[in-house]
Amino acid sequence: MKRSSAEAESIIAGLTLPNVRSIMFSMSKIPDAELLDRLTEVFRTHGYEGASLSKISDATGLQRASLYHRFPGGKAEMAEAVLTRAGEWLEAHALKPLTESGPPEQRLSRMAEKLDEFYEGGRQSCLLDALSFGVGEGGIRDHQKVAMEAWVEAIATMLRESGLPPRIARERAEDAVIRIEGSLVMARASGDALPFRRTLRSLPQDLLRKPEGTQA
Amino acid sequence: MKRSSAEAESIIAGLTLPNVRSIMFSMSKIPDAELLDRLTEVFRTHGYEGASLSKISDATGLQRASLYHRFPGGKAEMAEAVLTRAGEWLEAHALKPLTESGPPEQRLSRMAEKLDEFYEGGRQSCLLDALSFGVGEGGIRDHQKVAMEAWVEAIATMLRESGLPPRIARERAEDAVIRIEGSLVMARASGDALPFRRTLRSLPQDLLRKPEGTQA
């Protein structure tokens, strides 16, 4: 009772699952992009230590050995790959609009829009948060520092170019990231995503408001 | 060669290590308060899934089995105990000042002071963050929701009593917690505690500032 019949198999000859896979996905059971998506989800919800190979295997449909074929460096390499991909996505979608033309407020709104997408309206955690527990002194930690700094500095640059004093620009950029991260924590802990969306909505105006004590 | 001599034992009679322990610490190898402190540190640093019994055992000096003597419910009960204790501490030290007499700004400063102490200047994570990964639908999750709501509502109440409209008070209270949590995430990811301290410092004035569009 393992297979229905031999005919059934010959009829769809050349269309067996492995062949279909190889045509569509260049020989992989799961394409790189989707594999990374699944990995990202696991790391986001469980953190580094909580993301066991079993969970990863379940989420990706790949066996341990196959995962090690794709990521010879093991779990650490998977986490780094996920971090890299997330960074690239944010850079290309959320940060790039900041450097483009248009009113500053509109550019910030565009970023907020993309962040809302990336964090699925507050339902997903930030990798910089999730991967910051229990990982001590390694490539992952370094990666985080660089990513965090790049994010803050991208916003700060934009605010400076919009006329804000460098110090204020930097502080507000930090504050922006802080509020995004914080609202994600709150959303996760309280089970309510509303504070996250409200934070995103108010970001553009909050960041661009006039400094209070300008030139006394 | 099991004991040095009978005399040696009789001389320090009543002062053998176990006796000293029993007098000072009510018969426990480690008193409850300190045990919970150590537990808190492990959960804060590694999150729930990352806090293995081995790490906990190392941190507390108690063997696995002994930990189960103190917490029959196992790891979950340990996490809940830690959450309860942290909540009580915050309630008693950080939230209580909000209800006392004195200028509102001073009361908020007092809270910020205690939070700085609790989070060790930004070097420690928040349990609501650390324990929100990988724990699904249980007492821990419920505990978090309650704690988060209590925290926000304590600040909101205080802001309302200071004359802010209810809606604004609630939003700003959420914002306060968001910024605290977010700055802790940033501190952890970037390795720099400064944004956390700056956030704490600016909290009182930020929360009490006059609403912008008051009665047009």
Place this chain on the structure above:
DNA sequence: ATATGTAGACCGAACGTTCGGTACAGGACA
């Protein structure tokens, strides 16, 4: 004063399971 009983705190060892990681045989393509 000595013996007995009870209760709590603790530990060593082991439970079955899962951990991250590896070796290898065979399938699918060139």
Place this chain on the structure above:
DNA sequence: TGTCCTGTACCGAACGTTCGGTCTACATAT
């Protein structure tokens, strides 16, 4: 054919948990 990739089977170690038993303190009975 040779090269890449996959899945099975497996490794030693660690996981959370439980068991049997020791040690100490204290109350009671003698």
